Amino acid sequence: MEAVLAGIKVMVTDDxxxxxxxxxxxxxAREIAKNEGIEMTDRHWEVIKWIQEQVKAGNPLSVRGxxxxxxxxxxEFYALFPGGPLKLSTKIAGVPKPKSCI
Amino acid sequence: MKNILILGAGTSGTMMANHLRPKxxxxxxxxxxxxxxxxxxxxxxxxxLPFDIYTEDQVxxxxxxxxxxGVNYIQxxxxxxxPTENKVELEDETLSYDILxxxxxxxxxxxxxxGMKGKNWHKNVFDFYTYxxxxxxxxxxxxxxxxxxxxxxxxxxIKCPVAPLxxxxxxxxxxxxxxxxxxxxxxxxxxxxxxxxxxxxxxSLGYLLKEKNIKxxxxxxxxxxxxxxxxIIDYGGREIEYDLLVTIPTNMGDEVIExxxxxxxxxxxxxxxxxxxxxxxxxVFIIGDATNIPASKAGSVAHFEAETLTDNILLYIxxxxxxxxxxxxxxxxxxxxxxxxxxxxxxxKQEPVEGTFPFPVVGPLKLLKESVFNHWGKLAFRWIxxxxxxxGIAIPFISRNMSTxxxxxx
Ligand SMILES: Cc1cc2nc3c(=O)[nH]c(=O)nc-3n(C[C@H](O)[C@H](O)[C@H](O)COP(=O)(O)OP(=O)(O)OC[C@H]3O[C@@H](n4cnc5c(N)ncnc54)[C@H](O)[C@@H]3O)c2cc1C
Numbered sequence: 001m002e003a004v005l006a007g008i009k010v011m012v013t014d015d016x017x018x019x020x021x022x023x024x025x026x027x028x029a030r031e032i033a034k035n036e037g038i039e040m041t042d043r044h045w046e047v048i049k050w051i052q053e054q055v056k057a058g059n060p061l062s063v064r065g066x067x068x069x070x071x072x073x074x075x076e077f078y079a080l081f082p083g084g085p086l087k088l089s090t091k092i093a094g095v096p097k098p099k100s101c102i
Numbered sequence: 103m104k105n106i107l108i109l110g111a112g113t114s115g116t117m118m119a120n121h122l123r124p125k126x127x128x129x130x131x132x133x134x135x136x137x138x139x140x141x142x143x144x145x146x147x148x149x150x151l152p153f154d155i156y157t158e159d160q161v162x163x164x165x166x167x168x169x170x171x172g173v174n175y176i177q178x179x180x181x182x183x184x185p186t187e188n189k190v191e192l193e194d195e196t197l198s199y200d201i202l203x204x205x206x207x208x209x210x211x212x213x214x215x216x217g218m219k220g221k222n223w224h225k226n227v228f229d230f231y232t233y234x235x236x237x238x239x240x241x242x243x244x245x246x247x248x249x250x251x252x253x254x255x256x257x258x259x260i261k262c263p264v265a266p267l268x269x270x271x272x273x274x275x276x277x278x279x280x281x282x283x284x285x286x287x288x289x290x291x292x293x294x295x296x297x298x299x300x301x302x303x304x305x306s307l308g309y310l311l312k313e314k315n316i317k318x319x320x321x322x323x324x325x326x327x328x329x330x331x332x333x334i335i336d337y338g339g340r341e342i343e344y345d346l347l348v349t350i351p352t353n354m355g356d357e358v359i360e361x362x363x364x365x366x367x368x369x370x371x372x373x374x375x376x377x378x379x380x381x382x383x384x385x386v387f388i389i390g391d392a393t394n395i396p397a398s399k400a401g402s403v404a405h406f407e408a409e410t411l412t413d414n415i416l417l418y419i420x421x422x423x424x425x426x427x428x429x430x431x432x433x434x435x436x437x438x439x440x441x442x443x444x445x446x447x448x449x450x451k452q453e454p455v456e457g458t459f460p461f462p463v464v465g466p467l468k469l470l471k472e473s474v475f476n477h478w479g480k481l482a483f484r485w486i487x488x489x490x491x492x493x494g495i496a497i498p499f500i501s502r503n504m505s506t507x508x509x510x511x512x
Contacts, residue, residue, distance in 0.1 A: 014301060058396065059366060062257040063293065063323030063337060064214070064352070068367055074325070074337040083338075084321035087295045100263045100294055101398045101432065102303035102446060102454055 006031045017091055021052075024094030033092045040092075044080055046071055048093045055095040061086060062098070104131050106415075107190060107199035109180055109358075111137035113145075113492065114390030114404040115205035116168045120494035121412040123170045126419075134174040136192065137165060144487055146401065148236040149265055149437070152243055153276045160484065162233065168492045180206070183362040185383040201385050201415060204371060206358060208261055208391040208399060210235075212351035215256060217327035219351075227327060227347045230269065231261070239348065243276070248285030249345030254334060255292050256324055259368075260353045261391050261399035264446075266290070267297060268437045269348060274314040275439030289317040291334070291342060296320055300453045303446075306470045310438060353399070355392050370394035375450065376426035378411045385418070387411055397430040397450065405491050406431045409502040412494075431504040435480035443476035445469055449504040455511055460499040462508040469509065 003012045006027035011019045016032070018024055029048065033040050050071045054061055063086055066077050081088040090097045106122065108115045119135050126133070147161030169175045182191040183202070190197045210231045212219040218227065228242065229235035253270045260266075270290045277283040290297055290311065297311055297318055298304040311318055325337045333343045355369030364382075365371050372381040373393040380386035389411050390404040397403050410428040417424055430450030437443050445467050446454035458465035467476055490497060 015295075058394070060259050060368070060396075064257055065367060074323070078338045084295065085338075086293075086323070087321055097295060097299070098258060098293075099299040100258065101434075101448065102264060102298055102300055102307070102436070 015097075017097055018094040021094050029092050029094065036088055036091070038081065038088065038092070041080075043072070043076070044092075047077070047080060047089055051089055051093045052095060055090075055093070060098070061090065103129075104200040105198060106131055106133045106201045106203065107197055108133065108135040108203045108205060109183070109190065110205035110207055110390075110392070111135050111142065111165050111169065111175070112205060112207050112390070113401045113487075114207070114392075114408065115203070116142070116165070116492045117405065117408040117494050118203050118205065118389065118411065119173045120168075120170050120492065121408055122415065123172050125412065125416060128172055132174065133172070134176060134197065135169060136176045136178060136180055136190075136197075138177070138179040140164060140166075140177060142168060142492075143233055144484060145231075146262070146487070147484060148230050148233065149268055149272070151236040152230055152239040152269075153272050154240060154244070155272075156484075158237065163488065168488075180356075180358050181361070182358065183364060185362070185364065185380075185386055188385070199385075201418070202383075202387070203411075203415075204359075204380075204386065204388045204392050205390050206356040206392045208353045208355050208370070210351040211354045212349075214352040214354075215324055215327065217329055218256075218349065220327060220329045222327075222329045222332075226332065226345065227329070227349065229349060229351055231265075231350060231353075242346070246346060248277075248282055250287045250289070250343060251346045251348065252289050252291055252334070252342060252344035254290075254322075254324070254347060254349040255294075256350060256352050257293050259399060260350050262434070263398055264434065264436045266292075266350050270316050271310070271314060271439040272437055273348075274316060278440075283315075287317075288315065289319060289342065289344075291319040291322045293323050294320065302453055302455050303470065306456060307444070314439065353391075359392070366394055374426075375430070376428050377414055377424040378407055378428060379414070379418075379424060387415065395430070398432040398434065400432055400434055401487065401491065402433045403431065405497070406433075406502045408494065409496070427503065429503050431502060433500060435476055435483060437477065437480055438472050441477050442472040442474055443480045444472055445476045445479065447504060447509070452504060452506070452509075452511070455509050457509040459508055460505070465508075 010023045077085045142165035144161045150156040178192040224238040228239040255266045277286045359365040359369040373388045391399040414424045433447045448454045457469040459467040
């Protein structure tokens with residue numbers, strides 16, 4: 001469906017994930033974050049960049065995988081994106097949320 | 103003489119041996135297949151074994167029986183693949199190849215989570231992804247008197263991604279039949295955002311957990327298993343108590359892939375999504391659970407892959423371009439308990455939807471809907487596996503590429 005984020009019309013899923021990464025930009029990311037109660041800092045952006053690189057390379061994302069990222073540890077990941085860090089960070093990064101086959 | 107070497111005689115390796123032998127001249131090509139174990143397991147049966155639906159004998163056979171005549175079978179451990187020299191080291195000999203097919207699958211790695219393979223492993227903490235785990239769990243369930251049963255999934259990707267959910271459904275059914283469902287508190291714990299993560303599936307199947315009184319805990323990224331407190335703890339500090347924990351540990355490719363420096367973090371091998379050729383070595387091909395492709399790790403997927411890969415190996419031998427044909431096609435039955443099942447048919451691009459299968463309107467199988475017929479289909483899959491799938495016989499009316507016929511796609 002259509003949504004307006006940071007003044008731009010974008011396509012999103014029912015739960016608010018961008019369906020087309022080419023529509024992503026930092027303003028949109030900031031707005032998604034704000035709606036989730038997150039104020040973006042340099043650390044947040046580093047994580048977002050890392051996630052986007054992983055998805056581009058086709059690597060599966062998992063919270064445990066963060067340990068091996070060298071970017072941050074899992075405690076910090078939780079602190080930056082409280083509640084569901086993977087769910088929230090992927091949403092802000094404009095990439096699909098980690099899914100199963102159904 | 104030239105050599106094709108197949109590593110692993112599980113579902114995929116066995117299928118490839120059966121596909122390739124009749125298609126290659128015996129005076130030009132040797133085919134050799136290597137596996138460490140004598141027994142070939144029907145892994146989908148590990149879901150049924152704990153509930154006394156299948157017996158031990160129904161899920162295991164001697165692997166060699168399924169390897170065709172004219173294929174050299176070696177029962178040894180593979181130590182290292184050296185793709186730059188076209189060589190593979192086994193425990194006590196080294197083999198050379200012209201073409202290598204890697205089919206070493208994936209397996210559980212419970213040691214990846216602190217405490218999981220601890221003092222209570224196979225006492226009140228079980229897996230059912232191995233023969234040993236599944237059997238130990240059956241013996242436990244036979245005498246278990248009830249309490250908190252937690253069915254838990256560590257992280258994706260896992261083989262047969264719906265198996266943990268099926269386990270929860272079958273547990274509900276099992277305890278109901280035993281007349282003790284009221285004594286069992288059943289919880290499903292997932293690192294994902296829901297039991298169903300795709301739009302159409304959530305819409306069509308969301309009712310299942312509620313109907314079966316299965317509690318749901320989402321976004322749970324496990325850090326450790328506390329064997330004294332009998333609880334699992336996640337990185338955010340969330341705790342879930344259990345009397346009986348049934349977990350799907352992290353799934354990883356075999357250590358031989360790590361020793362050979364050929365895999366990613368989880369020992370899965372970078373593979374072309376549509377040709378199944380290695381992204382690094384042109385005479386190396388990967389099939390089944392060993393790849394890193396974003397398709398489900400399932401026997402049915404391996405079956406469709408095998409058809410494309412066979413064609414591609416013949417093309418490669420002839421020096422022709424490979425077909426970019428494999429579309430991620432998967433076709434899986436999902437047990438929902440009480441003698442019903444669902445069927446899903448999907449690929450890289452098309453998520454599971456409702457409809458009929460394999461024919462429009464008449465089915466006879468229903469997609470993404472519970473039916474008794476689908477349950478028979480799941481049970482028939484065991485016969486199909488041993489008698490058709492492993493032998494590389496095409497399954498009637500089901501093509502390697504996903505068909506949109508009968509699917510409600512809007
Ligand atoms: C509980 C459960 C339920 C499932 N349900 C279904 C289902 O309903 N439908 C479906 O389609 N699929 C299902 N699957 C998945 C299916 O079983 C697998 O996807 C399939 O077996 C993969 O085949 P494979 O050949 O890639 O790997 P495997 O069949 O696992 O074979 C790998 C082989 O390689 C050998 N090997 C690995 N490393 C070495 C080494 N170093 N040296 C020597 N040998 C080695 C192993 O011994 C093994 O025999 C299920 C799996 C499980 C665990």
